[in-house]
Amino acid sequence: MPLKIELKPHESIVIGEALITNDGERTRFYIEGNIPILREKFILREKDANTPSKRIYFIVQQMYLSRNPEKLHSIYLEYVRDLQNASASLIPYISAVNECIINSDYYAAIKAASTLIQKEDELFGEALKGNI
Numbered sequence: 001m002p003l004k005i006e007l008k009p010h011e012s013i014v015i016g017e018a019l020i021t022n023d024g025e026r027t028r029f030y031i032e033g034n035i036p037i038l039r040e041k042f043i044l045r046e047k048d049a050n051t052p053s054k055r056i057y058f059i060v061q062q063m064y065l066s067r068n069p070e071k072l073h074s075i076y077l078e079y080v081r082d083l084q085n086a087s088a089s090l091i092p093y094i095s096a097v098n099e100c101i102i103n104s105d106y107y108a109a110i111k112a113a114s115t116l117i118q119k120e121d122e123l124f125g126e127a128l129k130g131n132i
Helices: 052-065 071-086 088-100 104-132
Strands: 003-007 011-015 018-021 029-031 036-037
Touching: 003 011, 003 036, 036 052, 052 071, 052 104, 071 088, 071 104, 088 104
Parallel strands: none
Antiparallel strands: 003 029, 011 018, 011 036
């Protein structure tokens, strides 16, 4: 069964390694096949990865979109080490991301990394926005 995608005017989507941006009209199309897809609301641009958890999210996103995600694991582990050293209270949320990566379920890892960002914001909120 194909995946039905509807894009609002000027909305973006990543399909495989391509960023696709809609024009000024609402668009609907269908995708068949097994390829990574990220809707705009899940896309984090590198310039916006400005907190430790967002850097983890960004690299996990890159793993999901990559043909060779293993090459990014060392960067991911570096980011995770830094965050674990900074805040032990986030370790359970980091562990959830780790579990997904171990199982090569990078889409689930993106969702777990999203939760990690929320918890980081709850713990550090305004302090992170002003200092990083």
